[in-house]
Amino acid sequence: MTADTAIISSQVDTASISCGDPVPSSDELVRRATAMVPKLRAQADEVEEARMVPRETIEQFKQAGFFRILQPKRWGGWEMNPIVFMRILMELGRGCSSSAWNMMILGIHQWEFGLMDPRAGDDVWGKDNTTIIASSYPPAGKLTRVEGGYLLNGRWPTSSGTDHGQWAFIGANQFDASGAMFDRKALLVPRTDYEIFDDWFVFGLAGTGSKSLILKDVFVPEHRAHSMVDYRSSGRSEMYLYPFNMVFFSAVSSVIIGFAQAAVDIFREQMQTRRDTATGLPTALSPYVKDRLGNAVARIRSSRMRLEQVMNEATQHVTRRELVPLDDRVHYMLDGARVGRECEEAVLLLYKSLSARGIYKSNPMQRVLRDVLAGANHITQNADDFAGILGGYLLGQPLPPFMYELPAVTGVEARVPPSGAGDRSASFGCP
Structure with missing residues (x-):
């Protein structure tokens, strides 16, 4: 074992959640994923035909603990190193591509709550810490700043596994009064606030059920939004x-x-x-x-x-x-x-x-x-x-704005087309 690997292994294998329940080791979680591969492979054709991963499969992922890997301890998660989650995905992908893709999209969001105001996690997991969150990050719709939060309007594509989500993260570019972009936000909305539109007819990853989400004048309070670009510690664990x-x-x-x-x-x-x-x-x-x-x-x-x-x-x-x-x-x-x-x-x-x-x-x-x-x-x-x-x-050339960090000064270089213009739609739920 190298010194670098030891850093990750020590965090993965000896951690425990606050209630005292032991956390599985990285190796144990990988074994659980490997054990699922034959069944996932056997049902892969059916998943593709159905254009949706079965709810039973998502439930099996839950029971295996895969959704707890990145979830903060505050809500009963294991707060593990992201590499553990990545190793799980590498195994599940050997069985059914669409099922593994759903696990990737629906399971990565637990990590995102570690960046946010804790009230957002309380809203979602206050009563049930197994609630699943979907997403559509392409900035395809319109964000409007209002008192106490934001309004969202538009149609957001490629929300993978969205039929399994009770909430969704929505991506949107934020512009100032002059039309200059100054941030890119992820905003959390409950299932009751958006419509799922089935337009997922594709030649690959057909079973992911990556349908569109339609939002009309949806209000999102301030604490359910965060910048996907602003990279600073700000008290994060x-x-x-x-x-x-x-x-x-x-x-x-x-x-x-x-x-x-x-x-x-x-x-x-x-x-x-x-x-x-x-x-x-x-x-x-x-x-x-x-x-x-x-x-x-x-x-x-x-x-x-x-x-x-x-x-x-x-x-x-x-x-x-x-x-x-x-x-x-x-x-x-x-x-x-x-x-x-x-x-x-x-x-x-x-x-x-x-x-x-x-x-x-x-x-x-x-x-x-x-x-x-x-x-x-x-x-x-x-x-x-x-x-x-x-x-x-x-x-020595400048980096594109809003990819690695917020520009120090928003100027001409930050002026971009309106939301959705020139966007690659094939983002399947990720930014």
Whole structure:
């Protein structure tokens, strides 16, 4: 065990909640996730057909404790290091992509309450600390500042797993009277305040049920809103000192690693029995098949190790109650975004070795391929833009406003199109 890994392990395995109940170790939680993989895999086709993850599956995730991993102790959670949650996602993704995606989206919000006024958590978990929260962060609608809070109007897309949520986080850009943007907010609204509109007809991750939310003159009190950009300690406890984007983006990357590992699992199974139609020899003897498998595994392992290292480095800062330095954060965004591309490449390497059998709907590899293509198209996996941002930063150029921190002075550079203009809609519930 390295010194970096020991930092995380000590926090994960010895923690306990205030009531005295022991918290499962990271290894135990991963074992629970691994045990679910066969059943998740067996029902993956049904989930895709239904375009929604079964409520029974979400309940099983609850019973396994996965929703408590990031939840603050104040509301009965375990307040663990985010890497524990990421490891769970990597396992669940091997079974059913859509189910794992729902767990990722619906389970990451518990961490978000560690950034907010505690009254927001009391509103949601005061009577039932197992309440689930959905989200739609793309700033597609309109936010208006009013006395005591905000008004929301509009249609917000891609709210993954929203049928399971009793509340939802809504993303919106905030503008001043002159039309200059000065913040990006996440606002918490109860299920009674929005309508779910079913427009989720897609070729990949179809089972996530990522429908749209429609809000009309919905009032959100001040304490149920927070900035997704303003990064400062402001009294947060240790596990909530990571940057918002870093935690959310890395969670997306983690579940995609699970998708790619599913492709490896399926490929290995199928190649155990397949024979070359020309020679009659086992296809597994082909040097090209072996080469593709080895290179696919290398891409997946590199992606996983990179995420682990990012979290290890960031954890060294937060355990000293320091914010993660901007220089590191700019690198970390690209480190995470590269995961989608490399996992997509890994699955394509394997898929091309299946020839015609890979196109049949009865072959689960085609579903994994579609799911990884959809996941890798998520805005958090935009390696092109993040590479350009990092390159420009290293050459002394300014960073885009409202991505890493609030601009010191809102000026011309902060003026952006109205909410929703130019936005990538394929964000599936994440910023």
